[in-house]
Amino acid sequence: MKKTSLETRDLTIRFGGHVAVNAVSCAFQAGTLTAIVGPNGAGKTTYFNLISGQLKPSAGQVLLNGSDITSMPASARTHAGxxxxxxxxxxxxxxxxxxxxxxxxxxxxxxxxxxxxxxxxxxxxxxxxxxxxxxxxxxxxxxxxxxxxxxxxxxxxxxxxxxxxxPDIFMFDEPTAGMSVDEVPVILDLIRGLKKQTHKTILLVEHKMDVVRELADRIIVLHNGTLMADGDPETVIASPIVQQAYLGTAPVEEAAA
The missing domain is CATH 3.40.50.300 (P-loop containing nucleotide triphosphate hydrolases)
Structure with a gap:
């Protein structure tokens, strides 16, 4: 069984009356690349900011190798890996x-x-x-x-x-955004190389579904700040609720009407 290197427990942040990340509990393992997807405004980058220490949560915890780092500043988290x-x-x-x-x-x-x-x-x-x-x-x-x-x-x-x-944990937030088609392979090759290091944990926020399909071992889906799906890429991408919320397709019963 793979070792849990990073974990969030009921991680939440509120901006006034808006809940941007809503009680997200998720564990990430070494040797796994997890893609975090969802529509614009789903809370993906905010979730990253909570993990890396740029934002302070309203509730919940962030754990690194089992140690609570929720109150640790961003610079200290970097030195911790x-x-x-x-x-x-x-x-x-x-x-x-x-x-x-x-x-x-x-x-x-x-x-x-x-x-x-x-x-x-x-x-x-x-x-x-x-x-x-x-x-x-x-x-x-x-x-x-x-x-x-x-x-x-x-x-x-x-x-x-x-x-x-x-670091021990790599967090990539849309690493190929704004790149030309010719430039993208350089970054993807680097990430493929990192995947071969089984002691590394990789989190990837990405909108390009072809990149997600190729690289991800696991996909989690955020929607309105809530963890909506979590599993292997084929299952998650095929899920009707993900097709509707992320890919913009109509649910099966609506399409058949």
């Missing part, structure tokens, strides 16, 4: 592509943020940074400022920073 790829908010725009990766690696190695004195004494970090840039197809743009990159390259750099941190 919980990695989140944000939608461009984690980049240092005025630093180069290479410098962004350097900072992520130094943070992972607990070496502080002195870009040069620390960096030049650690050959292994230099080699790892070079490898990350190769992996995300940004080696040719190593000296470009992050702010000057096209949107697709910024997304690739964001994924590269997460790879550099090498």
């Amino acid at each position: 919980l990695g989140r790829a944000f939608q461009l908010t984690s980049l240092f725009p005025n630093l180069s592509v290479m410098e962004n990766v350097r900072l992520a690696l130094q943070s992972r190695a607990h070496l502080g943020l002195d870009l040069w004195n620390v960096w030049n004494r650690h050959k292994a970090l230099i080699e790892r940074a070079e490898q990350v840039l190769e992996d995300v197809a940004l080696a040719a743009k190593r000296d470009a400022h992050a702010a000057a990159l096209p949107h697709g390259d910024q997304r690739k750099l964001e994924v590269g920073l997460l790879m550099a941190l090498d």
Whole structure:
């Protein structure tokens, strides 16, 4: 039986009278990629924000390897092994592509943020940074400022920073959003590689159902902040209630009328 690495118990957040995430209880296992899907406004990114510590829940708990981290700040969760790829908010725009990766690696190695004195004494970090840039197809743009990159390259750099941190839990929030068709395979190949590391846990918020079908071992569906379905991809995607709420098709009895 696979080990539970991350769990939410009755996780809830309210904004005034609106319940954005409603008592979601879900356990995630190492060696499994779970896709989190649902229509716009379903609470997917809010659920991610609660797990990673950007939002404080109104009720419920977040557990990492069995330990309650609900009151732990986001930075401490990162050091504990919980990695989140944000939608461009984690980049240092005025630093180069290479410098962004350097900072992520130094943070992972607990070496502080002195870009040069620390960096030049650690050959292994230099080699790892070079490898990350190769992996995300940004080696040719190593000296470009992050702010000057096209949107697709910024997304690739964001994924590269997460790879550099090498967390136990990978959280990807629409990692291919805004990318051209030619750019998407780079990110998908990286995620496929992560899936081969059976000690890693991967959570993926994604709207592209072809990506979900290919990568997911499991799908959970959120709708109006509530966990509506949970299971293997074939069963969940075929569920009438998911077809109606997520894919926009009419329920069987209505279609037959």
